[in-house]
Amino acid sequence: MRTIRCLSVAAVLLAFGGCTHWQAPVRPPVGLLFTRYRAPLTADVTGVPAAGREGTASTLFVQDIILTGQGLAWDDASIATAAREGGLTKVYYADYEVLAVLGVFGEFTVRVYGE
DSSP states (O other), X not given: OHHHHHHHHHHHHHHHGGGOOOOOSOOOOXXXXXXXXXXXXXXOOTTOOOXXXXXXXXEEEEXXXXXXXXXXXXSOOOHHHHHHHHXXXXXXXXXXXXXXXXXXXXXXXXXXXXX
């Protein structure tokens, strides 16, 4: 009986495991036809020097708006990757930019500034 319970719980967890919805920390507004949006990722920049060097990292995404409503993104748009791409050892602040077409295809870019 205990084995049946364990298998039942495992089956339920497997069946409903994909139903959770993970929300990204950044969710910019998306226009109907075209969106280009740029905003800061860093909230507090008090006393931060204006940096001369910049690093960027981007990810592309595709959204299925008809069947599932799910999206697919690939590549790495993290602050660490952007800093590495720009050769930065210190990051002072970061911005992000979203470019989306028809809410179906787009690019998410992180820009970091530092030295």
